[in-house]
Amino acid sequence: GAVVSQHPSRVICKSGTSVKIECRSLDFQATTMFWYRQFPKQSLMLMATSNEGSKATYEQGVEKDKFLINHASLTLSTLTVTSAHPEDSSFYICSARPSGGAETQYFGPGTRLLVL
Amino acid sequence: AQSVAQPEDQVNVAEGNPLTVKCTYSVSGNPYLFWYVQYPNRGLQFLLKYITGDNLVKGSYGFEAEFNKSQTSFHLKKPSALVSDSALYFCAHTGATNKLIFGTGTLLAVQP
Numbered sequence: 053g054a055v056v057s058q059h060p061s062r063v064i065c066k067s068g069t070s071v072k073i074e075c076r077s078l079d080f081q082a083t084t085m086f087w088y089r090q091f092p093k094q095s096l097m098l099m100a101t102s103n104e105g106s107k108a109t110y111e112q113g114v115e116k117d118k119f120l121i122n123h124a125s126l127t128l129s130t131l132t133v134t135s136a137h138p139e140d141s142s143f144y145i146c147s148a149r150p151s152g153g154a155e156t157q158y159f160g161p162g163t164r165l166l167v168l
Numbered sequence: 169a170q171s172v173a174q175p176e177d178q179v180n181v182a183e184g185n186p187l188t189v190k191c192t193y194s195v196s197g198n199p200y201l202f203w204y205v206q207y208p209n210r211g212l213q214f215l216l217k218y219i220t221g222d223n224l225v226k227g228s229y230g231f232e233a234e235f236n237k238s239q240t241s242f243h244l245k246k247p248s249a250l251v252s253d254s255a256l257y258f259c260a261h262t263g264a265t266n267k268l269i270f271g272t273g274t275l276l277a278v279q280p
Binding site: 086143145157161 | 266270
């Protein structure tokens, strides 16, 4: 149980294009999902909290117009990196917290983004 | 500021020996503490958590952790290490905002 998937697992794109990453909770509903970014050999940095049916809450320093988050259902959140640049290349990981007040977050396998 | 600290960047242990990955916390109130493991190019897998109750928490893959309030620690342990345990381990806590705050991670290397 508590499986989270991400798609795609790896994407290479040209500078200036937009990339959409999907995060799905496969066997549970998640009112809240989270998006993280991880640089090589570093810890995870929380980018934003995604709430079903409402606007995402962004962490300080994260551009909301660049990293668009949509949480349209209880099992799906999407992160769109708009007008991607090489500095956006990173490992993006989502997590989902089961609805009902659970404390544990379950993580997706991550998406490796490379912007050329 | 509320945080968790992992003082060791890397821990080396021989297969079959006991392992300990250290974590200390600085959290006001009752801490919610977690351990996650990350294999190369993968997301994080939940190992165990302490919310309340018994100080010794047992988790996945034979791992356990002991919540020690007097030492503000939550060290991860396993009696007998496997080569397949080699990975990056993160300690984390959730504060009042319910956001996970991660430590810097400890790379565990188990030698055959």
